[in-house]
Amino acid sequence: MALLQIAEPGMSAAPHQHRLAVGIDLGTTNSLVATVRSGMGTVLLDEHGHALLPSVVRYLPDGQVEVGYAAQAQQSLDPQNTIVSVKRLMGRGIHDIPDIGHLPYRFIDAPGMVQVDTRAGIKSPVEISAGILKVLKNRAEKALGGELTGAVITVPAYFDDAQRQATKDAARLAGLTVLRLLNEPTAAAVAYGLDNGAEGVYVVYDLGGGTFDISILRLSKGVFEVLATNGDSALGGDDFDRRIFCWVLEQCKLQPISPEDTRLLLTKAREAKEWLTDHMEARLTGILSNGEVVDLTLTSAVFNELTRPLVGKTLGPTRKALRDAGLTLENIKGVVMVGGATRMPQIRLAVAELFQQEPLTNLDPDKVVALGAAIQANVLAGNRSDDDLLLLDVIPLSLGLETMGGLVEKVIPRNSTLPVARAQDFTTFKDGQTAMSIHVVQGERELVSDCRSLARFELRGIPPMAAGAARIRVTFQVDADGLLSVSAREQSSGVESNIVVKPSYGLSEDEILNMLQASFASAENDKQVRALREAQVDAERLLEAITAALDKDGEALLNPHELQAIQSQMDALRALSRADDSHAIQDAVESLNQATEYFASRRMDASVKQALAGKNLNTLEI
């Protein structure tokens, strides 16, 4: 029997409501926000018509925070409170940051991630990045005229778990719903591939301000499959500036100089680098705080010589990625250049030489990542109905566990397609052992000390048994964002101690709320208002999603009794979400989720069957 569906008054039943979604390129040097409007990717501009937002955050004496060009203009005058290239600090400890002595900040060594002491207090890189994201969020909401459903934030493909988690935390702190973390080269490939109708194997060479990525993708009928990725998350255009800066110090025989002078000369170095893109020589001039005058001429020949080792550092990972993908140069159809630093002629030359073909530079290397992210955000928000775009990305670095003697046992090898899960069994090595400590690391080296430590946790409550009798299964799951969760349980005794581990450097929900509260600097009810608003949004989304699912499959997959049960739960949630008890709403969301569990399972099953239906007649050989 057919059931008539009647929309409740006041509830939108419009199936094609356009949801506001954006792609954000959170860059080392510049950040951008883009969206898809009437089918076209567009970068959103600020009120002065600028697309780029310099990734510079300044904490002012009056307590205000300045982001972008205004902050950038003050960086030489107020270097210790003006944070430039904060992306290089994301998810990094103080010892992970190369050239830390050249940076004009007051660093604080904190567990997990370095912090910066500013006049506004101690700031974590997550908070500083959130400052940049907030400006972009406001820009987008102003331009689009409404609250954002969500955002896709791009990260370097070679970012490890800590750097990804930090980025996601920053977005949440900025009040953004993260639809997905997307790898920058993959985003670029989407923008390029869709624009050019490309098919075949492409390489994306992405040299940004602070990070280098190489990704090899197979493009086939709208499926973007990453075959291998490699890179260096501490190599970028900034390093080219620093080479020029060091050359200036050498040429002028300068003594160690003040933070202000360092910032001034780094800025001059960057300007000279940019000038050399179209000119044979650049003049560097400036007056230092002690009155000393710097006036030098840098030729492109000298610049090439200074930076040859940096260019060389990008070619090793490129060859490795090719080898990992099992490909040779003849297989490569095109090389897409991404990132402002690929404007440097010596980079283009080196890439052309390696691949024996001219690299593709027809897209603006500054914008292509944000545009690709916007396209993906549009798909994830459900605005695009045709199912022809799919991104299959990989984990950039292997995940492993510490074993006896400080060695790493790899559990998930690099370049595994996401999502991926792998289980590993362990046993006890002493009689009666009841606890076991597990250390998760990420990296390619054999020694634990050479890899990045992600999490340490203790598995307790193992029933006492003879050595070697316990069987503890540890499962690693890496989701589509490239983020890891670990669970463990003892199996042989039937005792299940199931734990889920969040890596130690991530922020807890409470920490996020506390930071938000501090930034609002107001009363307790802010927290409650926010919690209520979040619960209501959750409820709205769930109701909307289930309504859509019922419209499509309710009749086919549910009997009238089951349908009735789900609908009455939905009614209950609708009623509650108009009241102001956030806990009651959360509980109702949870129980509606549970009530639709079997429906979800049947829907997934149906879509698996449908995906390959009818295929076996034509394409399979029996």
Added chain:
Amino acid sequence: MHNSSRNHFELFNLPTRFAIDLSTLDQHYRKLQSAVHPDRFAAAPAAERLHSMQLATQANEAYRTLKDPTARARYLLQINGVDTEEESNTSMPAEFLVLQMEWREAMEDARAQHDIPALDKLLHEMQQESKTLQQHLHWALDEKKAYPEAAETVRKLRFLDKVRDDIQQSISKLEE
């Protein structure tokens, strides 16, 4: 779990056998991921998101297993209740052991002399040898159901895969 009833072959609508058409596998993998990938469920209720992640994970695992001939054979044997004993059973025919020693020596020599072309040539030779063993697996698994024989061939292939990995690592170290 959700799809424990389907084996990796069935998941992709392929016959459960060693000889499979790799381009069909590629096609069906992409079709399946297009239907179940978490990106398709970003706005879906939590229950569907969870199912989607599990299915997409299973599809990736199945694809990885079937794409690699050694892993595919190992999996087929496992379905048929045969353990390949790759950790415990190290007995090998003498001629295979000799061959293996020769390859290792050739690799050491080439590595010592930084001779990348020689390593590449060796890699090619081993690929040929792997192909022969894979032909044998097709015969043993699909035609004869000679599982103990197939298990020994899997052990041989595992040896070859290891040497090949070592050669590849040597090449990339020399290229650095």
